[in-house]
Amino acid sequence: QQQVKQSPQSLIVQKGGISIINCAYENTAFDYFPWYQQFPGKGPALLIAIRPDVSEKKEGRFTISFNKSAKQFSLHIMDSQPGDSATYFCAASRANQGGKLIFGQGTELSVKP
């Protein structure tokens, strides 16, 4: 049962461009929406996260936009750099399920110099 759908599967962006990755969820009980970054051979690392009562959160070059009515959220990477090349996963969790994360399928981002 797919509860978090992520797109695109892969993305190629030029250095300095904007990378945009989208996710859609089904369960309105979700109350925490993180983005994880994973480099080859490494485990996922928390990048940025948002609550459903906030429409946007920005940390440096990374911004989450959240649309509660559409049940969608997205990650924007401004001024993309080759070092941002990694796989990005959106996820969601519910407060009454502890820290259980439901992950999207992942987006492989490649930033070309």
Place this chain on the structure above:
Amino acid sequence: EAGVAQSPRYKIIEKRQSVAFWCNPISGHATLYWYQQILGQGPKLLIQFQNNGVVDDSQLPKDRFSAERLKGVDSTLKIQPAKLEDSAVYLCASSLVYGTPLFGNTIYFGEGSWLTVV
């Protein structure tokens, strides 16, 4: 601060053999998770512990997978007998307390144990 430690990093076994993975969470973290990440997919939770008790094992294939967390610290995940479809990365993660990650209860992942079943 040391991260989540996992071993072995890589393992190749034949189908029907057994394998065990070990995880040492971040010191003081009460909650421990095992996730399975199949190539090209997002991680999927297999089992979640609070201290040494299981709080969620709904997606653990209990006919072949088992996990324990003795003394509420280290954990071992075992697969017996392995199937070809068990080829994946097994990620261990931990968080300070059992509860939502909303208020700083960040979930930290280890680098994973890569399993290939041939």
